[in-house]
Amino acid sequence: MNRITQLFKEKKNNILSIYYTAGYPGLGDTVAIAEALQKAGADMLEIGFPYSDPVADGPVIQATSKQALDNGMDLNLLFEQLKELRKNVTIPVLLMGYVNPVLQYGVENFCKACAAVGIDGCIVPDLPMVEYEEFYKDAFLENGLSNIFLVTPQTSVERIHKIDGLSNGFIYLLSASATTGKNLEVSDTTTTYFSRIAEMNLNNPTLIGFGINSKETFNKACKYANGGIIGTAFVKALHAGYLEENISEFMKEFTS
Amino acid sequence: MSYFVNEKGYYGDFGGAYIPEMLYPNVEELRQNYLQIIGDADFQQEFHYLLKNYVGRPSPLYLAKRLSERYNANIFLKREDLNHTGAHKINNTIGQILLAERLGKKRIIAETGAGQHGVATATVCALRGLECVIYMGEIDIERQAPNVARMKMLGATVVSAVSGSKTLKDATNEAMRDWINNPVDTHYIIGSVVGPHPYPDMVSIFQSVISEETKRQLMEQTGNDQPDYVLACVGGGSNAMGMFYHFLDDEKVKLVAVEAAGKGVSSGHSAATTFLGKEGVLHGSRSILMQTADGQVIEPYSVSAGLDYPGIGPQHAHLFKVGRAEYVSITDEESLEAGLLCTRLEGIIPAIESAHAIAHLEKMKFTGGENVVVCLSGRGDKDLDTYSKYFGF
Numbered sequence: 001m002n003r004i005t006q007l008f009k010e011k012k013n014n015i016l017s018i019y020y021t022a023g024y025p026g027l028g029d030t031v032a033i034a035e036a037l038q039k040a041g042a043d044m045l046e047i048g049f050p051y052s053d054p055v056a057d058g059p060v061i062q063a064t065s066k067q068a069l070d071n072g073m074d075l076n077l078l079f080e081q082l083k084e085l086r087k088n089v090t091i092p093v094l095l096m097g098y099v100n101p102v103l104q105y106g107v108e109n110f111c112k113a114c115a116a117v118g119i120d121g122c123i124v125p126d127l128p129m130v131e132y133e134e135f136y137k138d139a140f141l142e143n144g145l146s147n148i149f150l151v152t153p154q155t156s157v158e159r160i161h162k163i164d165g166l167s168n169g170f171i172y173l174l175s176a177s178a179t180t181g182k183n184l185e186v187s188d189t190t191t192t193y194f195s196r197i198a199e200m201n202l203n204n205p206t207l208i209g210f211g212i213n214s215k216e217t218f219n220k221a222c223k224y225a226n227g228g229i230i231g232t233a234f235v236k237a238l239h240a241g242y243l244e245e246n247i248s249e250f251m252k253e254f255t256s
Numbered sequence: 257m258s259y260f261v262n263e264k265g266y267y268g269d270f271g272g273a274y275i276p277e278m279l280y281p282n283v284e285e286l287r288q289n290y291l292q293i294i295g296d297a298d299f300q301q302e303f304h305y306l307l308k309n310y311v312g313r314p315s316p317l318y319l320a321k322r323l324s325e326r327y328n329a330n331i332f333l334k335r336e337d338l339n340h341t342g343a344h345k346i347n348n349t350i351g352q353i354l355l356a357e358r359l360g361k362k363r364i365i366a367e368t369g370a371g372q373h374g375v376a377t378a379t380v381c382a383l384r385g386l387e388c389v390i391y392m393g394e395i396d397i398e399r400q401a402p403n404v405a406r407m408k409m410l411g412a413t414v415v416s417a418v419s420g421s422k423t424l425k426d427a428t429n430e431a432m433r434d435w436i437n438n439p440v441d442t443h444y445i446i447g448s449v450v451g452p453h454p455y456p457d458m459v460s461i462f463q464s465v466i467s468e469e470t471k472r473q474l475m476e477q478t479g480n481d482q483p484d485y486v487l488a489c490v491g492g493g494s495n496a497m498g499m500f501y502h503f504l505d506d507e508k509v510k511l512v513a514v515e516a517a518g519k520g521v522s523s524g525h526s527a528a529t530t531f532l533g534k535e536g537v538l539h540g541s542r543s544i545l546m547q548t549a550d551g552q553v554i555e556p557y558s559v560s561a562g563l564d565y566p567g568i569g570p571q572h573a574h575l576f577k578v579g580r581a582e583y584v585s586i587t588d589e590e591s592l593e594a595g596l597l598c599t600r601l602e603g604i605i606p607a608i609e610s611a612h613a614i615a616h617l618e619k620m621k622f623t624g625g626e627n628v629v630v631c632l633s634g635r636g637d638k639d640l641d642t643y644s645k646y647f648g649f
């Protein structure tokens with residue numbers, strides 16, 4: 001059983017997953033941030049590998065991606081750095097990024113490299129379900145990787161069931177159809193949508209992401225799903241030279 | 257061998273719909289409806305009415321006498337520059353606005369490079385009374401100022417894209433982000449044969465009027481609707497696809513697609529995608545794009561804002577790979593010189609984009625008597641600044 005499945009088996013609520021960009025703020029910070037996050041109480045990590053044209057991202061994550069690329073991050077270097085990941089980090093770790101770098105690395109090679117460094121799953125927002133099924137799924141499963149699909153308020157019930165059938169890990173519920181970094185506004189329509197999903201009795205657990213930036217919004221996410229994912233708010237809190245302090249300070253609000 | 261899209265949205269190895277889930281409902285809605293809507297008698301009637309009475313079609317096919325003498329062949333110019341708003345782009349925006357209306361959309365977004373597609377979009381939005389937001393790279397806003405003013409006068413909001421190279425690629429990213437954030441009521445009018453399926457197919461259908469008319473006009477003027485060569489410039493590839501469309505299955509007709517070499521293919525300042533690119537995914541489809549070994553998109557360069565794009569549409573990638581069309585490239589200087597030549601020999605100032613296609617004539621060998629059609633995709637008014645600076649007028 002991979003670490004993601006294990007986590008959701010052991011913990012049903014208040015799961016806190018943190019996204020950050022590999023190679024930001026400093027090129028060599030990737031594993032140090034993972035270790036600090038685990039120490040500060042994160043349940044799961046999503047490490048972003050940067051891409052030049054991140055269409056699903058708002059200005060903050062665009063800027064971290066650009067900085068990481070300018071710093072010299074690429075997939076080869078990331079996998080090199082991640083050889084150190086499992087020395088101390090025991091929580092589940094996913095990689096998140098766009099499909100083109102994966103294609104250039106080679107799907108098989110990418111999946112093998114993930115498995116070799118102890119990555120448990122991937123989130124590739126612009127990889128369509130049909131392509132995944134046809135060309136990626138076998139490589140993912142052979143290497144013990146979960147593929148995480150996104151669901152938005154506009155995703156049809158039929159499609160959610162299909163996604164549930166293909167998922168092995170959890171389903172990533174977007175609070176709204178939005179690029180990353182928009183504030184989560186919990187209106188009647190979002191609560192109806194979250195409740196609708198909660199009532200579908202999906203096989204996979206769910207996490208709510210996009211726009212969680214406070215204890216209050218995190219609690220709302222936990223009310224409707226197994227937990228929440230924080231990205232933009234977290235990377236905004238990182239400042240070179242003060243990573244440990246930044247991270248423990250940031251995490252206090254959510255783990256207290 | 258099929259040169260057209262299959263039921264999965266692919267041209268050979270290229271195409272598909274590589275989009276985040278947030279865009280899926282909109283793209284899927286289009287996919288399910290576009291062929292039926294376009295095929296509708298009512299749509300066809302309105303589309304052709306507007307092309308004729310609003311755009312001014314058919315655009316002339318003009319036998320350019322002095323260019324013909326110079327190159328020892330019959331050089332025909334397909335005069336898309338004479339369309340309302342000054343380029344082929346309006347063929348597509350008329351089609352898409354009628355489609356958007358039938359899908360009940362209230363708000364239109366678009367990206368633009370040279371500003372021609374932005375103007376063509378702002379124009380149809382004014383025509384139909386729809387809200388219009390245009391994304392344009394900061395650098396293009398500077399080098400295509402007249403078109404920015406036109407869009408504003410037409411009532412569009414022009415948003416400056418300040419990420420990346422601040423040109424067409426980044427304007428496209430911003431438009432996609434807008435669409436993600438406005439999932440209901442908004443239609444994205446993509447300006448070329450790029451983007452997720454069904455966009456490349458849909459845009460090529462709207463632009464195919466170019467070759468449809470050309471065939472008819474060639475028959476009238478020469479008694480033969482099969483030219484020997486057809487040339488067009490390629491940014492994303494929409495005027496070229498419109499120019500090639502009805503000739504694709506006629507293998508006797510040689511198709512030539514002209515890319516922008518910028519300062520030279522190997523100079524590091526180029527937009528010659530088929531020379532410099534590899535297979536990959538950009539803006540929702542699998543195609544050929546300029547990228548690093550790590551899959552990061554390389555910033556392209558061309559003097560021509562409309563050709564300053566690191567990819568080509570998936571159908572072009574297919575035509576290139578299977579060898580149905582020849583892909584060549586022309587430098588900044590060659591294109592500017594060809595623009596002046598066309599102006600001095602024919603009294604027609606071409607857009608710098610179109611001048612790339614004309615410039616390739618210089619490199620071709622003719623024996624005399626060949627019929628050659630060059631797509632004059634747009635007029636050069638927007639480029640006078642660039643021409644003036646280069647030639648010191």
Ligand SMILES: Cc1ncc(COP(=O)(O)O)c(C=O)c1O
Nearest residue numbers: 372491492493494495562609634
């Ligand atoms: C006059 C003209 N020609 C060509 C192009 C390139 O686009 P495409 O390759 O889609 O025809 C543009 C784009 O702005 C243009 O304005």
